[in-house]
Amino acid sequence: MKAELHQSVIDGIDVVTITGRLTAAEVPEVRQTLAATLEQGEALLVLDLTDLGFVDSSALSTFISALKHARSRNGDVALAGLTPAVRALIELTGLHQVFGIYDDATAAAAGLRRDSTSGKN
């Protein structure tokens, strides 16, 4: 039942796919993986959540710390493929106002690339 992480690259942008259920117990591991990914390259990261069924409110902190980390390096984090439960939590906590949100990882990677070259961040 625990969340699984899978790393890939689309168009030179890191994508971390998180599947399953993300809860407080997995915060340290996920946080570390995301931080390690952001330490390399341009600090542009897509979180592909297409198969993430559930996030609890403490696990949201992993997205936030990744975002703060990325922005401290002039990068950014985008969220892709929100399931209804995850979308509901993101909207409840106002986070759709701080993350770029896309239908899928390819669109998210293209969005990050566009924003980074236009100097939005």
Next chain:
Amino acid sequence: MMPELDGLDLCRRIRESNPGHYVYFILLTARENKQDLIEGMNAGADDFLTKPFHFEELHVRLRAAERVLDLESALAAHNEHLNQVNNELETALGHLRADLDAAAAIQASLLPKRPARIDDLDLHWLFHPAATIGGDIFNFFRPSDDYLIFYHLDVAGHGVPAAMLSVTLSRVLSDELHAGQLTIEDPGVELRIRPPEVIAADLNERFQADDESSQYFTMIYGYLDTRTGQGRFCQAGHPYPLLVRTDGNVETLGSGGFPIGMLEDVPYDSIEFDLQPGDRLLLYSDGITECHNPEEEDFGPERLAAIARACRDHPAPDLIETLDESLEQWRGQNVFEDDISLLLIGRCRASS
């Protein structure tokens, strides 16, 4: 040779006597006989020597015995060390349990004491911390005769770190400390309530989590003018409050907002609501809506709303009890993974 006791009996007696250290037993026998060997080993002998024996043979058998006994005494020392550590751990665990119980008592003392009737307001709640202590806390108080201030909050995570922050917050949001913080009192002017979104922004500035601790919290904080039933609240990432009308309509209030302490310098807003005679406002934590049944299905806000609707003509304690029973049935054998809490603010019907 022993006149009244043969070797086998001696061996049995030594094994029964349990002298506190291991006695290595070599049985000396005249015959080489399988049955004797089996009987001897059954009686507790470790080794066997057949007469007539060679000293050389006795020597190597004693060397073997020495190895076994050395091992035995090393194990005994190790066991004693383990026992000592175990006793220390048990003592330490006892202290920790006592501390946790004391912390739980402090936390419980910060919750409202008993269901309250304040003018025509009726206040009830449900609270089950997931561990001994929890991250959910709620309360209400009257800064003046005309207002009720209320809050319900949920610190991310649970256990000691969450409880420490929730206790701190309950002191910040308290009746004793409201003047100048939650309310503005100018001499000669009626007491004013500071807007909920301002309180939320203040708290967000004061309780910014450092990146590692992720100690943020979600909250509903608001006030109600008890004369008119008009109120405002700020929703900071906390589940949407439900407003149960007398006609059975259940309204979902709010449109979300940032949790407190998660992001710096983010804006907060508040929304207005009106609590008419017979209406009930329900504030609750996600421990209720995210309570899982064995099939991993959420209890969800719809079930909460359905219970509130079904119980709308019953006294508030009936609603609380029905909800409590439904949650218990829903989770089945599961333990509550998160704190369960709900605060009900009802306005009595005009006739009562």
